[in-house]
Amino acid sequence: MANATDVLVVGGGIVGCALAWMLAREGVAVTLIERRAIASGASGANAGSLHAQIPHEPFLGKGEDWARNYAPTLGLLAASITLWRGWPEELATDLDLSTPGGLLVAETESQLADIARKAAIECEAGVAVELLDAAGIRRIAPYVSSRVIGGLFCPAEGKANPLVTTPALARAATAAGARLLAPAGLRHLARVAGGFRAATEAGDITAARVVNAAGAEAARVSAMLGLELPIEAHPIQVNVTEPAAPLIRHLVYHAVERLSLKQARNGGVLIGGGWPSRIRADGRLVPDPRSMAENIAVAIAAVPAIADLRLLRTWPAIVNGTDDWLPILGEAAGVPGFFHAIFPWMGFTGAPVTARITADLLLGRAPGHDLAPFRADRFARSPREHDPPLRTAAQDA
Numbered sequence: 184m185a186n187a188t189d190v191l192v193v194g195g196g197i198v199g200c201a202l203a204w205m206l207a208r209e210g211v212a213v214t215l216i217e218r219r220a221i222a223s224g225a226s227g228a229n230a231g232s233l234h235a236q237i238p239h240e241p242f243l244g245k246g247e248d249w250a251r252n253y254a255p256t257l258g259l260l261a262a263s264i265t266l267w268r269g270w271p272e273e274l275a276t277d278l279d280l281s282t283p284g285g286l287l288v289a290e291t292e293s294q295l296a297d298i299a300r301k302a303a304i305e306c307e308a309g310v311a312v313e314l315l316d317a318a319g320i321r322r323i324a325p326y327v328s329s330r331v332i333g334g335l336f337c338p339a340e341g342k343a344n345p346l347v348t349t350p351a352l353a354r355a356a357t358a359a360g361a362r363l364l365a366p367a368g369l370r371h372l373a374r375v376a377g378g379f380r381a382a383t384e385a386g387d388i389t390a391a392r393v394v395n396a397a398g399a400e401a402a403r404v405s406a407m408l409g410l411e412l413p414i415e416a417h418p419i420q421v422n423v424t425e426p427a428a429p430l431i432r433h434l435v436y437h438a439v440e441r442l443s444l445k446q447a448r449n450g451g452v453l454i455g456g457g458w459p460s461r462i463r464a465d466g467r468l469v470p471d472p473r474s475m476a477e478n479i480a481v482a483i484a485a486v487p488a489i490a491d492l493r494l495l496r497t498w499p500a501i502v503n504g505t506d507d508w509l510p511i512l513g514e515a516a517g518v519p520g521f522f523h524a525i526f527p528w529m530g531f532t533g534a535p536v537t538a539r540i541t542a543d544l545l546l547g548r549a550p551g552h553d554l555a556p557f558r559a560d561r562f563a564r565s566p567r568e569h570d571p572p573l574r575t576a577a578q579d580a
């Protein structure tokens with residue numbers, strides 16, 4: 184006989200574990216299934232940055248219209264960081280959380296002009312950001328290179344430790360009464376009377392509602408119900424140095440090069456920014472040495488004092504992405520009871536709000552955010568449906 188639950192959460196990353204905890208705390212019968220180990224995906228291998236601004240790389244590549252379309256996500260990031268600040272106490276765990284602010288640094292006037300265009304959109308969206316000149320940057324961040332001529336300060340940003348966060352959420356979920364099963368991969372999912380039937384590696388489970396929190400593999404889970412989700416899966420990598428004396432206070436980004444740089448409380452400098460790693464022919468994910476060398480060079484150019492540190496480790500992992508960078512949230516159109524809980528690219532930052540919104544929807548509460556921009560069916564709206572009808576030669580004549 185199949186085990187029965189009210190809510191089945193697919194995926195034991197930060198989103199799934201946070202959701203299981205939030206639901207179990209409210210007395211909901213929740214079972215979470217994870218195909219490998221808890222936090223074995225991006226949630227346990229990311230760089231730990233808490234982002235609050237429009238990511239600069241897609242802004243440069245996709246432009247201002249994209250950034251305005253992205254702007255509703257900024258409200259989610261801000262709400263998520265507020266939730267993050269409460270987690271150390273709620274979870275009774277030191278998450279190495281701090282929010283001293285993020286610094287996007289520029290070396291040329293044209294880079295500064297791009298930053299200013301982005302800052303204008305952030306201000307319109309209500310994000311606190313401040314443009315700084317060279318003296319302003321050096322006053323708060325004397326460690327940045329003398330080549331930096333200015334930049335943007337975003338006070339809400341910071342970091343937390345991915346190695347401890349998701350395990351702490353999983354412990355809290357279990358303590359609150361959630362059932363966490365791992366390894367328990369979902370093999371098959373079908374709609375049945377009263378809900379869903381899931382065939383998993385740990386046996387069959389029936390559930391009234393199902394949440395897709397499978398990160399980069401969310402498209403496969405949705406496909407089991409005939410739903411197409413354009414989730415991307417990108418192999419990227421992060422580096423960490425040996426511990427050093429406290430030096431870098433902020434989360435540091437560069438105005439052109441891929442860079443996120445911060446110092447953990449143990450002194451290690453985490454260096455990332457979305458540089459690609461490799462997938463070998465046998466399917467194994469491995470670091471790309473060229474990405475590593477370029478990433479480190481960019482980091483040293485921004486913060487020269489790290490040049491003498493030894494690199495301890497570089498590791499790869501798969502990040503979940505969407506082309507428009509917006510989350511996918513809410514109940515799937517046409518499949519009542521099936522919910523998406525997907526925050527792409529910056530899902531470590533976005534996990535608390537993703538879980539909170541999904542929990543509120545499942546509990547029948549107003550989610551407190553307009554979810555229209557984040558609906559999965561935005562992808563179904565093909566541009567052709569909105570294009571003006573093609574003119575015929577007769578009309579043109």
Ligand SMILES: Cc1cc2nc3c(=O)[nH]c(=O)nc-3n(C[C@H](O)[C@H](O)[C@H](O)COP(=O)(O)OP(=O)(O)OC[C@H]3O[C@@H](n4cnc5c(N)ncnc54)[C@H](O)[C@@H]3O)c2cc1C
Nearest residue numbers: 194196197198218224226229230232369398529530531532
């Ligand atoms: C190298 C790297 C650096 C990053 N840096 C940052 C950062 O600094 N800041 C930031 O905000 N974000 C960062 N991210 C992104 C962030 O880590 C992810 O967006 C976030 O962790 C996604 O969380 P999740 O719980 O949705 O997915 P995941 O952590 O991927 O968890 C999904 C889980 O679902 C499981 N699963 C999949 N299919 C099935 C199935 N069929 N049955 C059962 N289980 C299944 C997987 O095994 C996985 O454990 C980074 C990502 C990477 C890879």
